[in-house]
Amino acid sequence: MAVDSAIANKLDELVAFRRQMHQNPELQYELPETAAAVAAVLRRTGVDEIHEGLGQTGVVALVHGKNGASGRSIGLRADMDALPITEASGKPWSSRNPGKMHACGHDGHTAMLLGAAMGLAKTRDFDGTAVLIFQPAEEGGAGARAMMEDGLFQRFPVAEVYGMHNKPGLPVGEFTMAPGPIMGSVDLFEIEVEGIGGHAAQPEFARDPMPVMAALIQALQTIVSRNVDPIERAVVSVTTVHGGDAFNVIPPTVRLTGTVRTLNESVRDLIETRMGELTQGIAAAYGATGHLHYDRRYPVTINRAEQIGHAAAAAEAVVGADKVHRDMPPTMGGEDFSFMLNAVPGAYINIGNGASAGIHHPDYDFNDEAIGWGASYWMSLVRSRLPL
Numbered sequence: 001m002a003v004d005s006a007i008a009n010k011l012d013e014l015v016a017f018r019r020q021m022h023q024n025p026e027l028q029y030e031l032p033e034t035a036a037a038v039a040a041v042l043r044r045t046g047v048d049e050i051h052e053g054l055g056q057t058g059v060v061a062l063v064h065g066k067n068g069a070s071g072r073s074i075g076l077r078a079d080m081d082a083l084p085i086t087e088a089s090g091k092p093w094s095s096r097n098p099g100k101m102h103a104c105g106h107d108g109h110t111a112m113l114l115g116a117a118m119g120l121a122k123t124r125d126f127d128g129t130a131v132l133i134f135q136p137a138e139e140g141g142a143g144a145r146a147m148m149e150d151g152l153f154q155r156f157p158v159a160e161v162y163g164m165h166n167k168p169g170l171p172v173g174e175f176t177m178a179p180g181p182i183m184g185s186v187d188l189f190e191i192e193v194e195g196i197g198g199h200a201a202q203p204e205f206a207r208d209p210m211p212v213m214a215a216l217i218q219a220l221q222t223i224v225s226r227n228v229d230p231i232e233r234a235v236v237s238v239t240t241v242h243g244g245d246a247f248n249v250i251p252p253t254v255r256l257t258g259t260v261r262t263l264n265e266s267v268r269d270l271i272e273t274r275m276g277e278l279t280q281g282i283a284a285a286y287g288a289t290g291h292l293h294y295d296r297r298y299p300v301t302i303n304r305a306e307q308i309g310h311a312a313a314a315a316e317a318v319v320g321a322d323k324v325h326r327d328m329p330p331t332m333g334g335e336d337f338s339f340m341l342n343a344v345p346g347a348y349i350n351i352g353n354g355a356s357a358g359i360h361h362p363d364y365d366f367n368d369e370a371i372g373w374g375a376s377y378w379m380s381l382v383r384s385r386l387p388l
């Protein structure tokens with residue numbers, strides 16, 4: 001078990017880059033410094049082509065193997081955006097941008113892929129092209145889709161695409177993965193119940209939307225328990241309710257918002273349908289009107305079994321079979337790499353971040369010791385999928 005020899009002397013530089021990026025977090029598509037820093041490192045590594053501005057601030061680098069651009073290619077993806085969180089890690093390299101923080105480790109993901117760029121540009125021990133994808137706006141902004149809408153896979157066709165996320169709690173130098181659905185679809189809904197406002201002491205002249213909303217919140221919880229196949233997994237969470245300003249006034253409208261997560265696109269369809277029926281039906285039963293706005297954000301993240309096999313083999317070649325786990329349980333968190341997996345066969349795996357705080361927590365920090373393992377995995381994957 002050893003870090004790839006081609007990058008062993010690059011680890012200090014990669015750690016320094018990661019900490020620099022950590023100190024200067026940027027959000028969503030607004031990544032001017034981050035994208036420029038990534039492109040600057042790529043230029044120094046001697047990759048063959050660098051393309052900036054895909055999906056506003058995404059960066060794509062091409063590295064050709066020994067035989068040049070032979071036509072075979074593989075995509076490797078990292079994300080670059082931070083989160084609107086105030087850092088509390090106390091690390092010397094803590095965020096200098098108040099209210100912004102690399103709390104999901106995308107600084108580390110970027111550093112690992114840059115490490116792969118360095119190693120692959122040096123060794124060229126593969127046949128074809130490695131397409132290195134640095135995307136913006138993973139955190140809710142669908143940056144992966146934005147890059148695809150800018151022609152990512154038309155301009156740089158790949159036969160397979162791979163992604164990787166760090167996982168707190170999994171030891172450094174270990175990997176975990178599984179075929180099938182591994183992360184949930186992410187949808188957002190807003191429901192407005194429209195009644196007739198009036199004096200709170202004279203409900204007979206009003207159509208109070210409050211009891212309608214109360215009944216509706218209860219009914220929404222029956223979708224998962226009574227409509228979804230019990231073998232499937234799904235979440236319906238109502239997270240905000242807004243309505244009314246005074247204790248003695250019946251408001252004309254009440255609004256709620258929430259989120260739906262599933263691991264199956266047909267369950268997702270079912271929930272949207274049932275949510276619409278309940279909104280209409282319950283509002284009508286009380287003489288009010290219900291409006292559902294259902295906003296589909298990220299699809300289910302589904303790993304192909306074949307590519308998980310390739311990912312596992314590549315990881316095992318770096319750290320050994322005992323440190324590669326194939327039983328990663330699914331989570332209901334979302335991931336916009338799902339858009340790429342819906343377009344190209346691929347796999348999304350996790351790499352150990354050791355005993356750190358959880359992602360999206362103000363104490364979180366990416367573990368620099370993972371950089372060498374992640375970069376080595378990327379190199380191993382390219383070598384095995386594009387053999388000479």
Ligand SMILES: [Zn+2]
Binds near residue numbers: 103104139359360
């Ligand atoms: Zn995140």
Ligand SMILES: [Zn+2]
Binds near residue numbers: 165
């Ligand atoms: Zn993340």
